[in-house]
Amino acid sequence: PGDTTALLPADGAPRVELGFLGGGSTVKPGAVLRARIRDADGINILSTSPEGKIALVFDRSNLPVDVTAFFEFDHGGLDTAGTLLFPLPGLSVGEHRAMFKVSDTFGLTRLDTLDFVVTDSQDFSAEVVLNYPNPFESSTYFLMNLTGQARIRLEIFTVSGKRIRTLDATRDAGEAWILWDGRDFSGDTIANGTYLYVARVDFVGVNRPPQVLRGKVVKIE
Numbered sequence: 001p002g003d004t005t006a007l008l009p010a011d012g013a014p015r016v017e018l019g020f021l022g023g024g025s026t027v028k029p030g031a032v033l034r035a036r037i038r039d040a041d042g043i044n045i046l047s048t049s050p051e052g053k054i055a056l057v058f059d060r061s062n063l064p065v066d067v068t069a070f071f072e073f074d075h076g077g078l079d080t081a082g083t084l085l086f087p088l089p090g091l092s093v094g095e096h097r098a099m100f101k102v103s104d105t106f107g108l109t110r111l112d113t114l115d116f117v118v119t120d121s122q123d124f125s126a127e128v129v130l131n132y133p134n135p136f137e138s139s140t141y142f143l144m145n146l147t148g149q150a151r152i153r154l155e156i157f158t159v160s161g162k163r164i165r166t167l168d169a170t171r172d173a174g175e176a177w178i179l180w181d182g183r184d185f186s187g188d189t190i191a192n193g194t195y196l197y198v199a200r201v202d203f204v205g206v207n208r209p210p211q212v213l214r215g216k217v218v219k220i221e
Helices: none
Strands: 015-020 032-038 055-058 071-073 081-087 094-103 109-118 126-132 140-146 150-158 163-171 174-180 193-203 211-219
Touching: 015 094, 015 109, 032 094, 126 193, 126 211, 140 150, 140 193, 150 174, 163 174
Parallel strands: none
Antiparallel strands: 015 032, 032 081, 055 094, 071 081, 094 109, 126 140, 140 174, 150 163, 150 193, 193 211
């Protein structure tokens, strides 16, 4: 008889990137949970065993939801990578935790968790998470979390109150990144120092005054 070689795992348990479409951890009811899955040994979606079911468990229910049908392999690829898109079920307003389970073709299982907050469908809020880098040398990004589509006016001032730049953008719900190239209205590079910013966030289709966010950013070159 010829020699035989046992098949052994080459890639360990699947690698998972878990989050929401658009980013952010504060979402509206029905937001779409996104799981990006990769494993060189293949992703198991054969429902003949518990390992062959991709599952989600919400909070303390201990009742796994079979979400395998919401998973698709990459187009034109092998069975080594794909994406799952799953709309949240009817969760109450407040804090929640999702536990995600997926296995590869050898039965090696990955468990991952995601903490998030569900807001009321009529609740619209925004917060500045950070600007990066800060301090910055030539340019910086402002990151905001939005619970709905919004028009954003970002104004930048010197500490004496002189407005030097205005940036306008429209962003969807989730993580909103806005780039400032470190230049003023004239296109000149600003001097080193501390600057103040005011962001006015006007949610699309919502009849109320804009939400105002404030902070500071430092230029060092």
